[in-house]
Amino acid sequence: RKEVEQDPGPFNVPEGATVAFNCTYSNSASQSFFWYRQDCRKEPKLLMSVYSSGNEDGRFTAQLNRASQYISLLIRDSKLSDSATYLCVVRFNTGGFKTIFGAGTRLFVKA
Amino acid sequence: EAGVTQSPTHLIKTRGQQATLRCSPISGHTSVYWYQQALGLGLQFLLWYDEGEERNRGNFPPRFSGRQFPNYSSELNVNALELEDSALYLCASSLGNLGQGGEQYFGPGTRLTVT
Numbered sequence: 538r539k540e541v542e543q544d545p546g547p548f549n550v551p552e553g554a555t556v557a558f559n560c561t562y563s564n565s566a567s568q569s570f571f572w573y574r575q576d577c578r579k580e581p582k583l584l585m586s587v588y589s590s591g592n593e594d595g596r597f598t599a600q601l602n603r604a605s606q607y608i609s610l611l612i613r614d615s616k617l618s619d620s621a622t623y624l625c626v627v628r629f630n631t632g633g634f635k636t637i638f639g640a641g642t643r644l645f646v647k648a
Numbered sequence: 649e650a651g652v653t654q655s656p657t658h659l660i661k662t663r664g665q666q667a668t669l670r671c672s673p674i675s676g677h678t679s680v681y682w683y684q685q686a687l688g689l690g691l692q693f694l695l696w697y698d699e700g701e702e703r704n705r706g707n708f709p710p711r712f713s714g715r716q717f718p719n720y721s722s723e724l725n726v727n728a729l730e731l732e733d734s735a736l737y738l739c740a741s742s743l744g745n746l747g748q749g750g751e752q753y754f755g756p757g758t759r760l761t762v763t
Binding site for chain 1: 683689
């Protein structure tokens, strides 16, 4: 089993739609969680950290479920500019912090 | 403020050769991370350097090595190149220990092609 698993997609949605991505992780000792965004042929950039209580940043909402070991990202009112690959990131301490990236979920928002 | 920079942008090598990739972190950042992103795959952690020392290593063979210089810039060396080494190599830097919840900032990457 991969340490971090994501549905690769692609998700094809119309503008204005709400779309949700899930990500599962295998290490129960995972301590920090993030969503990164990677545009085609560009470097990943931090979208948002994921906190235990859940957090929101504009149209983006992130949730963490430690009991079931998954995190989610909800995008409301999708924009064309949201088209990208969304990477789930998990960090844990194994005698030195290790950061594991999921393979990413591709999103295409259509006009 | 200048971001993470990497050089070269593209690198073409033949099988069996050695490749050297370079990374300059954001000013003031002491930690540098190297990742491999093969086509269609996620980022695979390669190496982490902090304060000039290797702190952690991913599941890659010893022919992947590197170092961090006193100015915190870093070099990734790949010896005895194989075709499967063709990938985008991303460098990231962070301010201090990621255990404190710091963010990693990525450079634009070096695209290595092995023929």
